[in-house]
Amino acid sequence: MESVQATKQRFGIIGNDPKLNRGIEKAIQVAPTDISVLVTGESGVGKESIPKIIHSLSHRKHGKYIAVNCGAIPEGTIDSELFGHEKGAFTGATQTRSGYFEVADGGTIFLDEVGELPLTTQVRLLRVLENGEFIKVGSSKVQKTNVRIVAATNVNMFEAIKKEKFREDLYYRLSTIEILLPPLRERKGDIHLLFRKFASDFALKYKMPTIRLSDEAVLLLEKYHWSGNIRQLRNIAEQVSVLEQNRLISPQVLQGYLPNIGSNLPAVVSSNKSDSDFSNEREILYKVLFDMKSDLNDLKKLTMELMQSGNSQQVQKDNESLIQKIYGDPVEVDKVTYEEPVNHTPEILQIPSSQEYTIKKEDDKYHFAEEIQEEETLSLQDKELELIKKSLERHKGKRKAAAEELGISERTLYRKIKQYNL
């Protein structure tokens, strides 16, 4: 029997995780039999290699191997695709056609996304699995075929059964042996290995030096949630390989490529969140980012005034009108309704989401703000502090009125009061 290592090498499978190895070992063991196999696991975990392993290690290896993506074939034509049709069976059926089950006689059919099969097709499939019999669409003649089935799904089949979208009898028939491929986040030891492999592949492909991760960047990679699993990891390795000039990647740079919907978020995300929790949190983050963006715009305007006026004395003199100019723009942050995380700004800045990354790239204003000399920023802060103080004094400490006058939200004002220890 071929060893797990040899199989991995043959099929380009990277990783040494025990669960992955067990999955491959099961595929090797079951290959010589005709037993149906169901491969399960999240999207992007590498399910597609398993049926290939099974086919090529079986006595069917010289027969046909047909991979069918059940989710991609329209419901109206899937029976005809799989089982064929008779001439005149439906409009457009000008000729008799053989389906995959006839063509793959003596071989293997991989039914990817099997959970997407319509119920009527499931009935036909069950029959083929039970006695090798099928009937072409529009025919009454029973035909025989000898096909080995490997199916795959990334949906929870028990749920599909409960919702009556998938036949329970078919599920048990398909999953005589189940091979579960673990998600990447449960294969932490493989993450850097995979990244290095992809990085070197892309370096070769794009004729650039290979990117390397700093030790901290590796830790970040291992902490990340990887909801898109290996597909996502490869994607990110490609982006970083193509876009980064400095080939030694710091965690800060890497973070810019990792969407913030994983376990490496600040306190707001824990590992057992539902999809809706994630989208709520994402919304909050978007709002925080928009808030920051409008703060940056405020700062930019203030700087512009400072630069145009030539000196800060002049600005001070023009205080009143300047307030209008600086904070005159409508600031959207009033819509934010979550609890104020005080002093959150620096942390958030260090964990840019892909969305923020987009903002950075698209918004020239951001770059402008970035280019402000530190010195100017400091005096800028003095001015801001002064303006806030004055406004608060004028309104006898009433934050609502002061915020209104300053043209910022109460929440932003509250944050600034904290920030400046007023």
Ligand SMILES: Nc1ncnc2c1ncn2[C@@H]1O[C@H](COP(=O)(O)OP(=O)(O)OP(=O)(O)O)[C@@H](O)[C@H]1O
């Ligand atoms: N262990 C691995 N080593 C190297 N590449 C891998 C590994 N696992 C997966 N890949 C690569 O990751 C990509 C995604 O894998 P695959 O298409 O098999 O995912 P899948 O489980 O079928 O996902 P889906 O359910 O979305 O179809 C492929 O390009 C595959 O080559």
Ligand SMILES: [Mg+2]
């Ligand atoms: Mg797939």
